[in-house]
Amino acid sequence: MKGEVGGLHIQYYSICKRKLWLYSRQISFETAHEKVIEGTLLHEGSYKRKKKEIMLGDHAKIDVLDQQFVQETKLSSKMQKADELQLLYYLYLLKQRGIEKRGRIAYTKEKKVVEIELNEENEKKIRKVIAEVFKIIESEQTPKLVKLPYCRNCAYFDFCFALEGGDDDAT
């Protein structure tokens, strides 16, 4: 699976290990999910004048790139930590190709912009995360179902919680 890590893998890593594992095996449910469709439309509709969708390797796809910044556009800042990690990953990939940029996350709806840069500390962090991502997706076993506060908003909710039995022993 080497070299098959994209930005979403990194983002899912900090949201839910199980989602990362399933996604890495193309067991994905995003296409029909309302929030995902909304996100796609946001992506298509915003920053039309800038260069968009640059592929880094086979799986990492950068949203928007300009002179100074790599930019991600997101619906909400609820998962800011995860978004930052995703962006750090792009910055890291660029750096490996000899390009140094800064990162910016645009939460357009909230009129909020977050800037991030790849310093030494961040780089160490992202390296560690990448290693852990590989460990998870190479594992035979699905990460256990853990009920998280945002499970209900996830495209994988129905898949994870399609269970039999009456009591609350799912978690």
Added chain:
Amino acid sequence: MRRDIYLFSNGRLMRKDNTLYIVSEDGIKRAVPVEQVENVHLFGQIDLNSALFNFSGQKEVMLHFYNYYGFYTGSFYPREHSVSGIVTVKQSDHYLRKEKRLFLAKCFVQSASFHMLRTCRKRGIHGYESVQIITELSKNIRDAKDVQQTMGIEGMIRQHYYRALNELIPEEFTFAERTKRPPRDPFNALISFGNTMMYTSVLSEIYKTQLNPTISYLHEPSQKRFSLCLDLAEIFKPLLVDPLLITLVNKKKITSKHFENHDGMVYLNEMGRKIVIAAFDERLQQTIRHRKLKRNVSYWYLIRLECYKLIKHVIGDTPYIPLKAWW
């Protein structure tokens, strides 16, 4: 919520701009918003062109074809959009390993017989001899040594089940045995048609998941059909189709005038099919509160959840427990 549309009249189905148009023989055009369509069932003689197929592929709308007698012919199954190599490999693994295959085969039969007994109980015939025999037989499923034995038990259960169903329908519909290809009497024609609708419903749900519809466990794979649909349909037939048919004949919504007899081959006429489909469609839209998802889900969606459970089972996540209606 996307819906199924059923075309009985003759005419043309076409793509116009970015939606579907149905043009009837007398030239009347009707637009059908494509985003709201899940499946199109074609019963009439309908002209289609490649632009329509391309469009339906793009919009992931499945087309199901039925012949003049209402028997299933085949489906236009748009290019797979959710494929997972791992799921297919694991699905095959569960077929190839005897124990694993047997486990799933038994699950389907257990769930099926549970739903058969449930239908009998709800209709108040649980005390009848044939129903008692089903109860006894279903205890043997666990001990079946292989898939063939499981199938054998299933066959016996089904014989007694159909005997029991006779107690629940008006005398004019009484049938001696299950006959198919072709059905020989009206109630067999009803069962066949209902099962066909169940089959295409399961197919369209499987399609939305990563499951491969040709790899099955109870039925032998690729017996001219997407055999995984047959496996999953076992669970839902006694839960959704049979009670519906019993109600339709008892309420006299379906009567002898809805059948045609063609040299001993009995089939539903157009009016009859419309009645069954309307009832079936309505039934699938009905909702129940899901105990784990903690929200209302339609019967239709229960089929999808069953697919999810199967995926989880084959990838080694959560062992499969088949649906047993709890409401």
